[in-house]
Amino acid sequence: MTDRKEPQTPYEILGDQGIKDLANAFYDAMEELPLASEIRAMHADNLDHVKRMLAAYLTGWMGGPPVYLAVKGTICLTEPHEPFRIGPKERDQWLACMDEALIKIEATEELKQMLKDPLFRVAETVRNCEDSKPKNDGPDIIAIG
Ligand code: HEM
Numbered sequence: 001m002t003d004r005k006e007p008q009t010p011y012e013i014l015g016d017q018g019i020k021d022l023a024n025a026f027y028d029a030m031e032e033l034p035l036a037s038e039i040r041a042m043h044a045d046n047l048d049h050v051k052r053m054l055a056a057y058l059t060g061w062m063g064g065p066p067v068y069l070a071v072k073g074t075i076c077l078t079e080p081h082e083p084f085r086i087g088p089k090e091r092d093q094w095l096a097c098m099d100e101a102l103i104k105i106e107a108t109e110e111l112k113q114m115l116k117d118p119l120f121r122v123a124e125t126v127r128n129c130e131d132s133k134p135k136n137d138g139p140d141i142i143a144i145g
Contacts, residue, residue: 009063013111019062023055025101033100036093042084061122077126087131091123 014022027047030036043050053068060066060075069075084090098119102112 010111010115011059011062011064014062014105014107016059016064018105019058019064020055021105022101022107023051023058025104026054026097027051029097029100029104033097036097039090039093039097042090077122078128081126081128085129085131086127087129088127089131091127094123094126095119 011019027050030040030043031047056068056071057075057077060068066075099112102115107115
């Protein structure tokens with residue numbers, strides 16, 4: 001027998017309440033951060049529903065019970081985001097809110113490091129367009145014929 005601790009999942013570290021706190025802090029950050037104003041404007045005025053849905057999603061995603069799957073029958077995030085134009089700028093606004101939320105709930109540096117790359121990857125899967133087209137650099141479409 002050794003005293004070595006098994007690595008914990010983010011779910012084990014945060015627990016159900018910690019994940020709810022994170023989802024609430026995330027949308028509070030979206031309300032408060034001027035840099036997130038564009039993605040805030042995509043959302044409904046009342047954020048209560050989406051706070052609950054994000055907490056449900058993150059519970060399964062962080063290694064806990066698949067609450068979102070039980071409600072929606074899928075964990076695919078493509079469809080709920082389809083109506084919105086989400087490029088690298090919107091993805092980065094979302095990630096900035098998550099950084100702020102992790103600070104607000106006083107997450108440890110270890111947890112922040114553990115989540116950094118996976119959060120980038122999940123936000124990248126939600127991205128549904130590229131918005132890096134050059135400005136004032138000629139027409140977007142060249143008509144032929
Ligand atoms: C990448 C940038 C993202 C943007 C701009 C974005 C934006 C949105 C918007 C506008 C909605 C609809 C909210 C409403 O109905 O008022 C939504 C819903 C949602 N988003 Fe995102 N989102 C992003 C990334 C993510 C990521 C990475 C996750 C999960 C880790 C996520 C989880 C959810 C969930 C669970 C819902 C609710 C979906 C449902 O009702 O089933 N989003 N998001």
